Amino acid sequence: MARVTVEDCILKIPNRFELVLLAAQRARNISRGEELTLDRDNDKNPVVALREIADETVSLDGLEQDLIKSLLRAPEPEPVEEEVIDLIATDENIFGVMDVSDDAAPEGAGLEDLSPDDIEAAIAAELGGGGRR
DSSP, X not given: OXXXXXXXXXXXXXXXXXXXXXXXXXXXXXXXXXXXXXXXXXXXXXXXXXXXXXXXXXXXXXXXXXXXXXXXXXXXXXXOHHHHHHTSOOHHHHHTTSOOOTTTSOTTOOGGGSOHHHHHHHHHHXXXXXXXO
């Protein structure tokens, strides 16, 4: 078969949308290095994929599973212990990151020396806010 047409493949996969999805997945698999089941005959990957579908030399179920796997979203990773520790308020991660003005946090003042209003004012000053909302 020198040329492949959609009509050759429609007999195997009646839904044209599904045909396009599966042929595109097979073409991607070929470009990733999977072995061809037919001779290339100087054809590009999408044409080879359509020829393989028309000649039934590839598993349509396998292609469908590859397609589903490629479209799945990976779950968000759980935060590592270091990220969780950064969420805990300490002198180091509050004053080490923020440029606190003298009136909000006096020199040598620790977290325990500041009132909640002082801490809130320092955060607002760092974020460019003017105060409470």
